[in-house]
Amino acid sequence: MADSNTRLTGRIVFPDDPGYEKARMDFNTRFSKYPRVIVFCQRVQDVINAVKWARENDTPIRARCGRHSYEAFSILNNGIVIDVSEMDRVFLEKRKGTATIQAGATLLPLYKALWRKGVTIPGGTCPTVGISGLTLGGGFGMLTRKMGLLCDNLMAIQMVNAKGELVYADRHVNSDLLWASRGGGGGNFGIVTSFVFKVHPISNVAVYNITWDWPDAKEVVKVWQDWAPFVDERLTSILELFTQKAGRISSSGEFLGQEDQLQYLLKPLTAAGKPIQVKVQTIPYIEAVLKFDGGPGPHKFKNTGAYVYHSLSDAAINTLLYYMEISPGKDNSIQFQSLRGAVSKIPPAKTAYFHREANYIMQYITQWKTDNEESPNVCWVEKLRQSMLKYVDGTYVNWPDIFIKNWPCAYYGANYRELVKVKRKYDPENLFHFAQSIRPD
Ligand SMILES: Cc1cc2nc3c(=O)[nH]c(=O)nc-3n(C[C@H](O)[C@H](O)[C@H](O)COP(=O)(O)OP(=O)(O)OC[C@H]3O[C@@H](n4cnc5c(N)ncnc54)[C@H](O)[C@@H]3O)c2cc1C
Known part of the structure; x- marks a missing residue:
C-alpha cells in the first residue's frame, strides 16, 4: 500500500475492523469471501480514488451495490470491493x-x-x-x-x-x-x-392471486403460457409451480386498470382446472410493491433459469413436473414471469438486452439451510436446467450461473x-x- 500515490477515501473497512464481518456478507450466504478492503463510497470522488488506488496497487476490483448477484460476482477474496450503497439519493x-x-x-x-x-x-x-x-x-x-x-x-x-x-x-x-x-x-x-x-x-392498481391444487399443475401451465404473454399488456403476471410435496400452484399479477376489467381478462385462467382460491382487489401501488416483495432475506440458494420463446410442449411440461416431484427440498419452485408487451416492441439489437422475443422466462429456484443439503439441491437444479435445454433459448444475465459454459451466447x-x-x-x-x-x- 505504501507505493500508492492515491489515498482511499469514504468509509473504509479493513479485515481487522469491527464492521468487517457485516461488510463482507453477501445476500447469497452460500458464499463467504474475504476482500482485502471494502470501500463504502459516499461521493463520486471516493469511487475515482478507489479505482486509481486499485490500479496503483495492482489489486483486483469488484463493484457492489445491493449484493444480490447470484454467483457473488460483486465480492472477491484479496481484492477491493468498491461499494456504492451509501450513495442512494x-x-x-x-x-x-x-x-x-x-x-x-x-x-x-x-x-x-x-x-x-x-x-x-x-x-x-x-x-x-x-x-x-x-x-x-x-x-x-x-x-x-x-x-x-x-x-x-x-x-x-x-x-x-x-x-x-x-x-x-x-x-x-x-x-x-x-x-x-x-x-x-x-x-x-x-x-x-x-x-x-x-x-x-402511478396511483391504484388491480392485483390478483389464484391458487390451485397440484393435480391441476399441467393444465394451468398450459393455459398460462398461451395467455400471460399475449393478454392486455397492462397486465404482468407470474406463475409459481411448487413441489409436489408443497402440493400447489399459484399465479398472481398486477394490472394498470380497473378491477372489473381484470376479472374479465382473467377468465381463461380461472377456467383452468379447479381454482381453490381466486382473489382480485384494487390497492394503492405501494401496497402492491409490498405484496409482491416475496422471498426470504439473505439465505443459501442456487437459482438459474431460461427464456421460453415458444410454448412448452407436453413433454417439456412433464419434465418440469417430474423435477418438482423429485425435488430434494420442499421449498424449491419454478417461477414463470410473463414478458412480451413493451419488451418485444424494441428490436433485440437496439439495446444490449437481447432476449426481446421471448414469451416468458422461467426461474428454477432452490434454497436450503444446512451445508449437507447443498449438494443434492445444486445437483437437482443443474440437472433440471440441462434437461430443459432442448426446449428453451438462453437465459438472463442477472441470473448468472457459473455452470453455463457458453454464457456469452446464453446471455447476449x-x-x-x-x-x-x-x-x-x-x-x-x-x-x-x-x-x-x-x-x-
Ligand atoms: C432475492 C432476489 C430477487 C430478485 N428479483 C429480481 C426481479 O424482480 N427482477 C429482476 O430483473 N431481477 C431480480 N433479481 C436479480 C437481480 O437483478 C440481480 O441479482 C442483480 O444483479 C442484483 O443487483 P445488485 O446491485 O443488488 O447486486 P450486486 O451483487 O451488488 O451487483 C450485481 C452485479 O452488478 C455489478 N455492479 C454493482 N454495482 C455496480 C455499479 N455501481 N456499477 C457497475 N457495476 C455494478 C456487480 O459487480 C455485479 O457484477 C433478484 C435477485 C435476488 C437475489
Missing part, C-alpha cells in the same frame, strides 16, 4: 418526467421516495435488490409488459471508467456505453455512480460482438473482470 425532476438516482439505491426505499411524488420506475420485486445490478442487466417486475424493462427507461448514466475518469453517456454522448448499459450486465465497463430514468405516474446472443467493442473502448486492459465478464478480445 433520488432527485426527481417531475416536470421533465425524469429522476436522477444515485447508483447505491435499493428498490423499496426508492419506490417509496418516488411514490410520495406520485411516480415510479418499472423495477424488480425484491425490496433489497440494488438499482445498479438490476438496471445494467435489464430489470423486470410487475409493470414490465406495459412500461418495458428498467433498462428501457434508462436515459443516461455517469460512470467511473478504468482510468479513474468520470464518463457521461446518453443518446448523444458516448451512446455506445448507454447501449451497453441497457442489459450488458453489471461490473463490465466501469463503476456507475448515477442513473437518469424516465418516471411514470448476437449482441455479444458489439459488447466486446464497447469493452475494448472503455476498459481495454480488462481491469473490470470476473468469471463471466465481457472480454476485450
Whole structure:
C-alpha cells in the first residue's frame, strides 16, 4: 500500500475492523469471501480514488451495490470491493418526467421516495435488490409488459471508467456505453455512480392471486403460457409451480386498470382446472410493491433459469413436473414471469438486452439451510436446467450461473460482438473482470 500515490477515501473497512464481518456478507450466504478492503463510497470522488488506488496497487476490483448477484460476482477474496450503497439519493425532476438516482439505491426505499411524488420506475420485486445490478442487466417486475424493462427507461448514466475518469453517456454522448448499459450486465465497463430514468405516474392498481391444487399443475401451465404473454399488456403476471410435496400452484399479477376489467381478462385462467382460491382487489401501488416483495432475506440458494420463446410442449411440461416431484427440498419452485408487451416492441439489437422475443422466462429456484443439503439441491437444479435445454433459448444475465459454459451466447446472443467493442473502448486492459465478464478480445 505504501507505493500508492492515491489515498482511499469514504468509509473504509479493513479485515481487522469491527464492521468487517457485516461488510463482507453477501445476500447469497452460500458464499463467504474475504476482500482485502471494502470501500463504502459516499461521493463520486471516493469511487475515482478507489479505482486509481486499485490500479496503483495492482489489486483486483469488484463493484457492489445491493449484493444480490447470484454467483457473488460483486465480492472477491484479496481484492477491493468498491461499494456504492451509501450513495442512494433520488432527485426527481417531475416536470421533465425524469429522476436522477444515485447508483447505491435499493428498490423499496426508492419506490417509496418516488411514490410520495406520485411516480415510479418499472423495477424488480425484491425490496433489497440494488438499482445498479438490476438496471445494467435489464430489470423486470410487475409493470414490465406495459412500461418495458428498467433498462428501457434508462436515459443516461455517469460512470467511473478504468482510468479513474468520470464518463457521461446518453443518446448523444458516448451512446455506445448507454447501449451497453441497457442489459450488458453489471461490473463490465466501469463503476456507475448515477442513473437518469424516465418516471411514470402511478396511483391504484388491480392485483390478483389464484391458487390451485397440484393435480391441476399441467393444465394451468398450459393455459398460462398461451395467455400471460399475449393478454392486455397492462397486465404482468407470474406463475409459481411448487413441489409436489408443497402440493400447489399459484399465479398472481398486477394490472394498470380497473378491477372489473381484470376479472374479465382473467377468465381463461380461472377456467383452468379447479381454482381453490381466486382473489382480485384494487390497492394503492405501494401496497402492491409490498405484496409482491416475496422471498426470504439473505439465505443459501442456487437459482438459474431460461427464456421460453415458444410454448412448452407436453413433454417439456412433464419434465418440469417430474423435477418438482423429485425435488430434494420442499421449498424449491419454478417461477414463470410473463414478458412480451413493451419488451418485444424494441428490436433485440437496439439495446444490449437481447432476449426481446421471448414469451416468458422461467426461474428454477432452490434454497436450503444446512451445508449437507447443498449438494443434492445444486445437483437437482443443474440437472433440471440441462434437461430443459432442448426446449428453451438462453437465459438472463442477472441470473448468472457459473455452470453455463457458453454464457456469452446464453446471455447476449448476437449482441455479444458489439459488447466486446464497447469493452475494448472503455476498459481495454480488462481491469473490470470476473468469471463471466465481457472480454476485450
Ligand atoms: C432475492 C432476489 C430477487 C430478485 N428479483 C429480481 C426481479 O424482480 N427482477 C429482476 O430483473 N431481477 C431480480 N433479481 C436479480 C437481480 O437483478 C440481480 O441479482 C442483480 O444483479 C442484483 O443487483 P445488485 O446491485 O443488488 O447486486 P450486486 O451483487 O451488488 O451487483 C450485481 C452485479 O452488478 C455489478 N455492479 C454493482 N454495482 C455496480 C455499479 N455501481 N456499477 C457497475 N457495476 C455494478 C456487480 O459487480 C455485479 O457484477 C433478484 C435477485 C435476488 C437475489
